[in-house]
Structures are given as structure tokens and as C-alpha cells.
Amino acid sequence: MSRESFLSRVRQAAQAGSAYRVHLHPVPPEIGYVGAAGDLCDRMAEEVDAVGGKAFRVPDLLAARELLATLLEEAAAKSALCWEHDVLDRMGLREFLQSRGVVRHSYESLSQHDFPAQRADMLACDIGISSVDCAIAETGTLMVCSRPGQERVASLLPPMHVAIVERQQIVPDLIDAFALLHQRGLDKLPSNIALITGPSKTGDIELQLTTGVHGPKHWRVILVG
Amino acid sequence: MPKTDYIRETHHEFLEASADALTNPGLQQILGRLGDSLGKKNREAWEQLPNSDLVRERARTIKDETLAELDTHLETLEKSVLSRGGKVYFADDGEEACRQVIDIIQAKGAKKVVKSKSMTTEEIHLNHALEVLGIETVETDLGEYIIQLAGHRPSHIVGPALHLSAKEVAEILSKPAGESLPVEREVLAGFARKQLRMNFAQADVGISGVNFAIAETGTIVLISNEGNARLTTALPKTHIAIMGMEKVIPKLADLPYFLKVLARAATGQKLSCYTSLITGARRDGELDGAEDFHLIILDNGRSKILGSPLRESLFCIRCGACLNACPIYRSIGGHAYGGVYAGPIGAVLTPLYDGLAANKHLPHASSLCGACQAACPVKIQIPDMLIQLREQMHHEPALKSRLESLAYRMWAMTLRRPWMYRLGSWLASRTLGWWKRKDRWLKRLPGKLHGWTQKRDFPAPAPTRFRDWWDNEGKQP
Numbered sequence: 199m200s201r202e203s204f205l206s207r208v209r210q211a212a213q214a215g216s217a218y219r220v221h222l223h224p225v226p227p228e229i230g231y232v233g234a235a236g237d238l239c240d241r242m243a244e245e246v247d248a249v250g251g252k253a254f255r256v257p258d259l260l261a262a263r264e265l266l267a268t269l270l271e272e273a274a275a276k277s278a279l280c281w282e283h284d285v286l287d288r289m290g291l292r293e294f295l296q297s298r299g300v301v302r303h304s305y306e307s308l309s310q311h312d313f314p315a316q317r318a319d320m321l322a323c324d325i326g327i328s329s330v331d332c333a334i335a336e337t338g339t340l341m342v343c344s345r346p347g348q349e350r351v352a353s354l355l356p357p358m359h360v361a362i363v364e365r366q367q368i369v370p371d372l373i374d375a376f377a378l379l380h381q382r383g384l385d386k387l388p389s390n391i392a393l394i395t396g397p398s399k400t401g402d403i404e405l406q407l408t409t410g411v412h413g414p415k416h417w418r419v420i421l422v423g
Numbered sequence: 424m425p426k427t428d429y430i431r432e433t434h435h436e437f438l439e440a441s442a443d444a445l446t447n448p449g450l451q452q453i454l455g456r457l458g459d460s461l462g463k464k465n466r467e468a469w470e471q472l473p474n475s476d477l478v479r480e481r482a483r484t485i486k487d488e489t490l491a492e493l494d495t496h497l498e499t500l501e502k503s504v505l506s507r508g509g510k511v512y513f514a515d516d517g518e519e520a521c522r523q524v525i526d527i528i529q530a531k532g533a534k535k536v537v538k539s540k541s542m543t544t545e546e547i548h549l550n551h552a553l554e555v556l557g558i559e560t561v562e563t564d565l566g567e568y569i570i571q572l573a574g575h576r577p578s579h580i581v582g583p584a585l586h587l588s589a590k591e592v593a594e595i596l597s598k599p600a601g602e603s604l605p606v607e608r609e610v611l612a613g614f615a616r617k618q619l620r621m622n623f624a625q626a627d628v629g630i631s632g633v634n635f636a637i638a639e640t641g642t643i644v645l646i647s648n649e650g651n652a653r654l655t656t657a658l659p660k661t662h663i664a665i666m667g668m669e670k671v672i673p674k675l676a677d678l679p680y681f682l683k684v685l686a687r688a689a690t691g692q693k694l695s696c697y698t699s700l701i702t703g704a705r706r707d708g709e710l711d712g713a714e715d716f717h718l719i720i721l722d723n724g725r726s727k728i729l730g731s732p733l734r735e736s737l738f739c740i741r742c743g744a745c746l747n748a749c750p751i752y753r754s755i756g757g758h759a760y761g762g763v764y765a766g767p768i769g770a771v772l773t774p775l776y777d778g779l780a781a782n783k784h785l786p787h788a789s790s791l792c793g794a795c796q797a798a799c800p801v802k803i804q805i806p807d808m809l810i811q812l813r814e815q816m817h818h819e820p821a822l823k824s825r826l827e828s829l830a831y832r833m834w835a836m837t838l839r840r841p842w843m844y845r846l847g848s849w850l851a852s853r854t855l856g857w858w859k860r861k862d863r864w865l866k867r868l869p870g871k872l873h874g875w876t877q878k879r880d881f882p883a884p885a886p887t888r889f890r891d892w893w894d895n896e897g898k899q900p
Contacts, residue, residue: 214730413650
């Protein structure tokens, strides 16, 4: 009952309120699109650094793997929470982590455990390794969509998040990222899409910047190509 | 220590609270940063958005068009959420919304709730409703966590603990820590992270607000810099989201324009660190995310506003830019206002949600300088609305001051009779004007009129009236 009376009240109010609609100027459709001039990889790297992350440029996936070794050391990583993703497969992440003695937690291993064990594993990981659905050069943003094998917690729980991004995954503007979602079809929208722009931050103590309050304190983006 | 949990009902208490705030050096130092460092960041971020004024205009247009057919968009939103397995509830007021939340929690047999920052839950006093039933409720935004421990109300829409110094924060967090924590931000944040992680891992239910709800897809959008909104929706098995009904936007393609203006206005970022788009519960095979999703759509006085000349106040996207821009807010902080929402937009929203009678002071808690409107990412005409509220007060006899009415009646009588006006001005210039011809300011008016001179000086009339000067000297070429 409450639903019907709620909606009919809103309907009446919306009609009555139409008398007070504001005076508006038509806005051309291209307004709001900023884009990124020049090389998208360069711009992405610049913006990632500007928001408090660290970007690395490497020529290929082999070099990305070598770089990852230094990040594993920096994070003193004993265990890693990993996406299952084409880019990570081509990079040979599984074998690489094995060779470095880092325990790899991924969909395959996690889904064999019951819920409490699964949760404990996720919470204990030292580093999260993912790729992206796309990256946005103008703002230095990563767009990650959730799917089985591409957990939202990989970019969230560990103190360090590393994303491996290939050149062709980068788009110029936020509006391009939304166009990509439209292309895939709105009925296929994943349960969670996160736009990540920087390490976890807060200004809650005296308006001064403090990093790493809930999400990763260390945010690393490896740009390939 | 200023009063931090107190609804001020009369103008005089508001003045007292303001005077307290003005003499609190710690608060003044923090408020000063709003204009200096944050203001600079805001300006730089806007400069990097070409035609930013038109982008704001577009966001404003979308809000206006949506409100014109709000019922249709809410029905579409409901259908989209249902089709993805979520549940939708309509709540007429705060009490009903609280009851719906409690019913969901009790049906799950849940004991522990984590919350990400939400002004709407603050508005309906949800925490209190949960606590009296023994449901443990933990705020997870760092600022909210701090003020929950201290028992304070939020003093800013975006930075709820803005009124506290690092030293005070250290004292507050030292209690649950069981040891004296140092006054170092990193250590304090680190302690909160550890405590709150534990709570996230144990909680059965996560409660969040809603920044935007997209009708065509049933998606809710949450924005945070800390990541607590992501944790609140990723770890507990049940997710309850509570939205004011004006938060709906029609299309996914509308969202980027709001995202582009919101963070710039709020914190001077191009985008906040985390923007989450949540569409229903987790899908088959996923290992994280809530297993069930509930959306509560709240009216609580909004439909009354929607049908009124003040409907534009429903455009508000809760960025806090008007607070940061306001010379009054920047002088007295949030608590002096006395309502849930502080600052210029709070001075409009609080009387609308909560009644003018209890908030007579708020429409006057502004110099009408217009800085709020200039800062607003959706260009809400706040000064105009404050003037309209002042006008409304004069149509409600109960809210009128009798002395003020008498004064205006006498003034009107005088203006209708030129001889009376002439006599009055002659008397004033020959008495007051003559006595005060050297120091032209009156420090104190007699009797009740001192209310005006309490905070400002009154200019004395000139010793020579303009009409006398004109007759004697002025009209000669």
C-alpha cells in the first residue's frame, strides 16, 4: 500500500513542482568530454603519479614481469591475491610467482575452500595483482569490473595493488569508458564496477592528506607498450 | 570544547554557539584551511575542465528534467533493481525507513552492522534506532568513526570530524586502543584501519547511502576516497542502501557528467579515489559482494519540497562546496547551525525537512553574498531560497516577532505621510546627529533594539539632512 501512496504523492508533487522548473540553456552534446592529447601511455603515467600512485613504463610483458619482482620485494610479499585474466596469463604470472616462492590465491584455489577459510586467505594477502577492463588517461583511472575470477577485493584488501595495463586498454576520457559499458550491453552490466583513481586517501584529520586508511596504501600501475 | 551534539532552536543560542566557535583557536585554524589549501585545489581542478560552467549546466539540466517526472524514474529504478534480484522499499519518513532496515537485519538474525558514510542515515537517526535494539553499528569512514566514538554530530557534509584537531583525535582513539596514541596522522589512521578491518570481517550487514541511482540499470553509485564504501559492499553478506528519492538519475550515460563536477567541487580532485557502481547482488560464482541487495527509497518531506518553489534544493549532490565557500561556515563551523545539514545548503534543507518553527535562525544565518551559488556544481540558487524562506516566516504569524511587526507598521505609517517623515528626520539630525557628529557610530541602541547592535555598530544620522544641504548648497550650479 505504502508503495502506491508514495508514488502517487510523488507524481502530484512533480506536477505541482513543474511550475517552478528552472530556466535552462541547451548544452551542446560534446561539452564535458575532455580527452587526452598526445600519447595515451605518457598521459596515463603522468596522471597516475599525480594522484599519488606510481606508474612504470615497460616495453613488453617480459619486462613487466621483471618489474613485478621488485614490487614483490618492496611489499615483502609472501602471498598474492590474483585475478585470472588474459594479460596476466600471457605474462606467465602463475609460474613467475611460483618461482619466487609467493603463494598465489586466485579463483581456482579460493573457491575450493569454505567461506571462513576463503575470507581469511583474502584478508591475509600482501599484494593484489590485477589487470583492468580499461584505463582512463585523462584522470589516471583504472576501471575494474567484477566477475568470477576477477574479484573486487584484489584491488581493495591488500596493502599494495599492482595493475598491469596494456596500451590498447587505455581510453582517453571517462566518457569513453562509459561508452565501452554501453557497447557491451547494459543488460550485461557486472555486479560491481570500480573506478579507481589513486591509493586510498583521507583528509578527515585536520584536512591533511593521509594515505592507506582502508584500501591499498601503495598503488602501482605497470603500463606495457 | 564547543557543543557538538545539540540542536539549537532559537536565534540567541545560535549566536552564542557562533560566539563560542569564533573564540576557539583550534577550530579557527582548521576552518582557515577550507579557504586556503582546499579552495586552491578546487580552483585548479576546475581549470582542467574546459567549459566547466556548461558541464555544470548540463548536470543541472539532468536534475531538473528528472524531478519533473520523478515518479516515472522511481518506478523504472524499482523495476530494474527487482529484475536483478534486489528488493526495493518505499519509506514515507525516517521512522518507516528505520523500521524497514531493522526488519531486514532481524530477519537475517544479524548482530553486527558496518556503515559507510551516509548523511541520509544521519538525517533519519538510524544509528540510534539500531543501538537501542542492541544491534552493534560501526561507522567505517574515518571521520565518522572518530565522531561516533566521541558522541559528536558531523560538522561537515564531507568531512564529518573537521572540527577536531589531531590532538583531540588522538585522545579519542586512545580509548579503544587502551594506550596513549601519538599525535601522528599516519599512526592514527593505521590504528583505525586495523580496528575497522576486524569489524568488516565480522559484520553480517553493510549499510550505505547512495550518491546516485541509475534508473535504467538499477545501479547505485557510491563515492569514497578511503575505500570503506567498497569494503562495506564487498564483505558483508547483506547490503542495505538508503537513498533520498531525489538521488535517481535516468541513464548510465548521465553519470560521467556528475562524476566530473562532484569531486572537483568537493575535494578538488578530478575524480574521487573510488567510484563504485553496484548493480544488484553478486552473480553466480562470484566470491565477494553481498548475496542480497536491498534499496530503501526515502521521502521524509522531500515530496513537499518537490511541489514547492524551493524544489531546486533537491538538485543538491551533497558535495560540501557551499560550506567551504561560505564566509559564515568558515567562521563558525558546522555545529553552531544546529541541524543535521550545516552550511548554506543546510540552512535551506534543515527548515524544509524539520520545519521553520524549530529553525527560525537558519534563513538568517547567511550574508547572502552568493559565494555558495558560485561554488555549487549544479548551480543551486541558495541565496534566493534563503530570501524565500525569510519571506515564508513573515506569512506565518506564529513565527513573527511582535516588536518587529510593530516597527514595520510604524515605518509604513511614516512613509505614507511625508510631513511625518520630514519631522522624524529633522528630529533625528538635530538630536542624535548633532550629539554624534564626531564619532558617527552608535555602539548600543536602547532596549530591545540592542539585539541589532550586539554584533555590529549602528550608523548615526548625519547632523545635516540631505534635503537641507540640497536647499542650501547642493542645487547651486
